[in-house]
Amino acid sequence: MLNKSNTRTDTHDTEARITALLSEMTLEEKMGQLTQFSGFYDVTGPPPPGDREAQKHALLQRGLIGSMLNVVGYDDVRAFQTYAVENSRLGIPMMFAYDVIHGHKTMFPIPLAEAASWDLDLIEKGARVAATEAAAQGLNWTFAPMVDVTRDARWGRVMEGAGEDPYLGAVIAEARVKGFQGEDLGSPDTVLATVKHFAGYGFAEAGKEYNVAEVSQVTLFNTILQPFRDVLENANPRSFMNAFNTINGIPATGDVELQRGLLKGDWGFDGVVVSDWGSAIEMVSHGFVEDGREAARVAMTAGSDVDMESYVYLDHLNDLVETGDLDLELIDDAVRRVLRTKFELGLFDDPYRYLDRDRESETLMTQAHLQASEEIARKSIVLLKNHHGALPLQQGERVALIGALAADKDAPLGNWRAHAEAHSAMSVLEAFEEAQLNFEYSHGVHVQWGDAGFEYPVHINTDNWEGFDEAVEAARQADKVVLVLGETARQSGEGRSRVDLGFPGLQQQLLEAVHAANHNLVLVVMSGRPLVLSWADAHVPAIVQAWHLGHRAGRAITDVLTGKENPSGKLPMSFPRSVGQLPLYYNHMNTGRPGPKETVVWAGYSDVETTALYPFGHGLSYSHFVYSNLAVAYHEGQIEVQVAVQNVEGPPGEEVVQVYVHDRVASIARPVRELKAFKKLSLESGEYQALTFKLKAKDLGFYKADGTFAVEAGEFDIYVGGSSCAQLSARIRLSSEDVESLV
Ligand code: BGC
Numbered sequence: 001m002l003n004k005s006n007t008r009t010d011t012h013d014t015e016a017r018i019t020a021l022l023s024e025m026t027l028e029e030k031m032g033q034l035t036q037f038s039g040f041y042d043v044t045g046p047p048p049p050g051d052r053e054a055q056k057h058a059l060l061q062r063g064l065i066g067s068m069l070n071v072v073g074y075d076d077v078r079a080f081q082t083y084a085v086e087n088s089r090l091g092i093p094m095m096f097a098y099d100v101i102h103g104h105k106t107m108f109p110i111p112l113a114e115a116a117s118w119d120l121d122l123i124e125k126g127a128r129v130a131a132t133e134a135a136a137q138g139l140n141w142t143f144a145p146m147v148d149v150t151r152d153a154r155w156g157r158v159m160e161g162a163g164e165d166p167y168l169g170a171v172i173a174e175a176r177v178k179g180f181q182g183e184d185l186g187s188p189d190t191v192l193a194t195v196k197h198f199a200g201y202g203f204a205e206a207g208k209e210y211n212v213a214e215v216s217q218v219t220l221f222n223t224i225l226q227p228f229r230d231v232l233e234n235a236n237p238r239s240f241m242n243a244f245n246t247i248n249g250i251p252a253t254g255d256v257e258l259q260r261g262l263l264k265g266d267w268g269f270d271g272v273v274v275s276d277w278g279s280a281i282e283m284v285s286h287g288f289v290e291d292g293r294e295a296a297r298v299a300m301t302a303g304s305d306v307d308m309e310s311y312v313y314l315d316h317l318n319d320l321v322e323t324g325d326l327d328l329e330l331i332d333d334a335v336r337r338v339l340r341t342k343f344e345l346g347l348f349d350d351p352y353r354y355l356d357r358d359r360e361s362e363t364l365m366t367q368a369h370l371q372a373s374e375e376i377a378r379k380s381i382v383l384l385k386n387h388h389g390a391l392p393l394q395q396g397e398r399v400a401l402i403g404a405l406a407a408d409k410d411a412p413l414g415n416w417r418a419h420a421e422a423h424s425a426m427s428v429l430e431a432f433e434e435a436q437l438n439f440e441y442s443h444g445v446h447v448q449w450g451d452a453g454f455e456y457p458v459h460i461n462t463d464n465w466e467g468f469d470e471a472v473e474a475a476r477q478a479d480k481v482v483l484v485l486g487e488t489a490r491q492s493g494e495g496r497s498r499v500d501l502g503f504p505g506l507q508q509q510l511l512e513a514v515h516a517a518n519h520n521l522v523l524v525v526m527s528g529r530p531l532v533l534s535w536a537d538a539h540v541p542a543i544v545q546a547w548h549l550g551h552r553a554g555r556a557i558t559d560v561l562t563g564k565e566n567p568s569g570k571l572p573m574s575f576p577r578s579v580g581q582l583p584l585y586y587n588h589m590n591t592g593r594p595g596p597k598e599t600v601v602w603a604g605y606s607d608v609e610t611t612a613l614y615p616f617g618h619g620l621s622y623s624h625f626v627y628s629n630l631a632v633a634y635h636e637g638q639i640e641v642q643v644a645v646q647n648v649e650g651p652p653g654e655e656v657v658q659v660y661v662h663d664r665v666a667s668i669a670r671p672v673r674e675l676k677a678f679k680k681l682s683l684e685s686g687e688y689q690a691l692t693f694k695l696k697a698k699d700l701g702f703y704k705a706d707g708t709f710a711v712e713a714g715e716f717d718i719y720v721g722g723s724s725c726a727q728l729s730a731r732i733r734l735s736s737e738d739v740e741s742l743v
Helices: 011-024 027-033 053-061 074-087 111-115 120-136 156-160 166-181 217-235 256-266 292-302 312-322 328-344 357-363 367-380 428-434 468-477 507-517 534-539 553-562 736-741
Strands: 035-038 067-069 095-098 194-198 239-242 272-274 382-386 399-402 439-442 480-486 521-526 542-545 624-635 638-649 653-663 674-683 688-695 714-721 729-734
Touching: 011 328, 027 035, 027 312, 027 328, 035 053, 053 074, 074 095, 095 328, 111 120, 111 156, 111 166, 111 367, 120 166, 120 357, 120 367, 166 217, 166 674, 194 217, 194 256, 256 272, 256 292, 272 328, 292 312, 292 328, 312 328, 367 553, 399 428, 399 468, 428 439, 428 553, 439 468, 468 507, 480 507, 507 521, 507 534, 521 553, 542 553, 624 653, 624 714, 624 729, 638 653, 638 674, 638 714, 638 729, 653 688, 674 688
Parallel strands: 035 067, 067 095, 194 239, 239 272, 399 439, 399 480, 480 521, 521 542
Antiparallel strands: 382 542, 624 638, 638 688, 653 674, 653 714, 714 729
């Protein structure tokens, strides 16, 4: 019997205690530890087949289940934890998980938006706030960050990641994991982080949700796996979630090479692998296993430790062991991992350590938390275009503020809004009022009807023109128009794949009519993904990408529009000219016929320019930054890249200085350029700063198809600038000796 009053001790001790505990556990108790139930169905996934309610309640009451998701708050968490601790034979506490993706009660910008800030400290701070709030509601495990590299804006979940670049994605993932897990997982304001979805989900073919991922080994090793590999090495996340998709015909949940071979073997991960919702039983639909029994055997063999909502471990592990079809050692290893994280969380010292009524009431939505959300919201806004100084707004200008989204208090909360209250964000309209701007508001057309739950379709307005004419008239009367268009919160996120990435409903018509009435137009785009903004780019003088920015969205947007905040965000994902270009990403291969050129026999399209409309890394400022003095040299095992940046015109501002590398000739074709370093600089008006970046072997090398890493001698081009189209470049030749001595 477990001594429930034991104190936390060192690793060696913990392992000994786990061994002792394991030796006392029955197979049924072990299966329970490897099973995760949702508190309520249809929350973030479909219910399992058959009626499971009675079984579920009985098991929970007997305290047999190891963890739950979607149970939040002092009362509910305490009730379930009491079952586990009081009613079970061994009193093993439960873990409580939740999708705390971009805030818990205080909503932060969606992860894709935060990535546009390129501000790792603020991103870490955001995750820290979210963890503090979640932990104050009894939670100790979040299913974030999603580190899937995403190149296809049709996929709704691009909102949940850090975009298309594996390096940016990796450093952001590290910041998030550090924020969630803090210095000490045992302290009651930290939560276990989960990096997900291992692996390839971001490459869902054609952006169709849950689709197969068709990727080469080179893309898998260099692009998809980099954030997982780096975050594990640098931030030690204690949990991984596997992916829904197949690669090479193998569903991730049943992929023994990926999970047991690479993750737990080569990379030495000793935390917990949790399946995605129902992903074990979904191997039947994939046609990879025949039934639930085989799903359980395959998932466990592959290294999926915890079964979320498939019930296959519960139903079949016992029989599989008894018939000799599954080795008990595999089950013991999985249980050991679950128990280890419970020890790390301090739950064996005090199963109720995450439960404190006062903390719950004092911690949520504090001013400091809202302030933190506002701070990163400002930094996440990307100024896409600004011709003839259309922005910032001038004092005294009569502005027509137009658009349903301008008054929307819900859209900015984004899709994965955890425990946020619906319609609780500050709208642009409210912020305009607060700032006492000289403006009239006109609603224009509705974007959607009613509120959509997480799992239900959104009803887009396609035929009700009410408000249209008034908005056009308001535009005509004004000096300048600020038009807010885009997606509502539930139009991106899980299950929200789209093939038309224009403005939903009647918004494009509104844009064109408003523009015809008044060319002096500023377009603010709220969305959870890159939209196709080609018409707007050709006609509208200023465009601001404002994503879904969380609770203080309105104020952050208004501060950028008025110039109180000098915009500094840079795109973490390319914006296409046409959906037909997708997948689109800056770090593509050159092809044998790099184009386009004058004749048609070069890589490109006949009907659209080949490049992105707004490339990765792009983002303007009210200041003008000039780059100069690029020098690249080999120095003591590193490549030193020196460059100078000056804020030559405009107010004080921030610039993200980006360093890209191109390996000109290698044993496999390499991308045209790849981001390897960046720094966000703050520059006063006129200020000049020189800076040095140091590149190491890992920045110059690559993985081959067999998974081996190589750095090869030869020439490298280095580009430095304010976007992935940076023009300033220098070339360096590295000898074999140089390469060998790289650190
Ligand atoms: C999603 C996961 C999520 C899980 C639990 C699944 O549908 O793919 O990312 O963590 O549900 O809510």
